[in-house]
Amino acid sequence: QVHLVQSGAEVKKPGASMKVSCKVSGYTFSNSALHWLRLAPGQRLEWMGWINAGNGNTKYSNKFQDRVTITWDTSATTAHMELSTLRPEDTAMYYCAKWAIFEEVIIPGAFDPWGQGTPVTVSS
Amino acid sequence: EIVMTQSPATLSVSPGEPATLSCRASQRVSTKLAWYQQRPGQAPRLLIYGASTRATGVPARFSGSGSGTEFTLTISSLQSEDFAVYYCQQYHYWPPYTFGQGTKLEIK
Numbered sequence: 070q071v072h073l074v075q076s077g078a079e080v081k082k083p084g085a086s087m088k089v090s091c092k093v094s095g096y097t098f099s100n101s102a103l104h105w106l107r108l109a110p111g112q113r114l115e116w117m118g119w120i121n122a123g124n125g126n127t128k129y130s131n132k133f134q135d136r137v138t139i140t141w142d143t144s145a146t147t148a149h150m151e152l153s154t155l156r157p158e159d160t161a162m163y164y165c166a167k168w169a170i171f172e173e174v175i176i177p178g179a180f181d182p183w184g185q186g187t188p189v190t191v192s193s
Numbered sequence: 194e195i196v197m198t199q200s201p202a203t204l205s206v207s208p209g210e211p212a213t214l215s216c217r218a219s220q221r222v223s224t225k226l227a228w229y230q231q232r233p234g235q236a237p238r239l240l241i242y243g244a245s246t247r248a249t250g251v252p253a254r255f256s257g258s259g260s261g262t263e264f265t266l267t268i269s270s271l272q273s274e275d276f277a278v279y280y281c282q283q284y285h286y287w288p289p290y291t292f293g294q295g296t297k298l299e300i301k
Contacts, residue, residue, distance in 0.1 A: 178284025
């Protein structure tokens with residue numbers, strides 16, 4: 070069974086950077102992709118970007134293009150998402166998620182499962 | 194960017210009764226539409242993909258319909274564990290994938 074386990078809560082000051090990790094188990098990471106999303110208070114879910122674990126390529130939302138970096142560590146089967154120049158409005162729950170796979174068929178664009186979430190607070 | 198609009202924002206329904214949630218896309222997204230359930234303190238859970246296909250393990254009381262720009266999630270008989278927030282998401286045009294603002298389903 071696939072599991073995504075994220076790192077713990079973060080508290081950061083404006084202008085700082087944060088790095089959240091997502092450890093993957095239960096499937097062949099190199100054959101899939103890992104996405105990062107967030108849910109800020111009173112806002113809708115936002116897709117931030119993804120990494121294609123097969124070739125290491127990344128794609129980011131225009132909103133975060135200048136501030137986000139997604140990487141992966143093959144040996145640790147862990148993906149990382151770094152967000153720089155933090156602002157109070159970056160306070161949110163951050164999630165990793167992978168494309169759903171049912172009966173060995175990938176459903177590109179539908180997310181399942183999700184990590185448990187990492188709460189990030191940005192405050193002076 | 195595709196804008197997803199859900200209605201209503203809050204829906205009050207009694208246990209055992211049906212519930213119908215709506216989602217509209219600003220452009221046609223074919224059937225590339227997913228529904229998620231989020232309970233308090235939990236991550237979102239995929240319920241429906243392809244507009245109408247239930248994810249593995251999702252009870253049959255959940256059903257999805259629609260194509261193009263108009264979509265519906267129906268819960269035939271609400272159970273206590275169904276009271277949660279529901280999100281729709283389009284995956285026809287990306288980046289970025291986009292979500293609705295959510296419908297909170299509460300006990301009447």
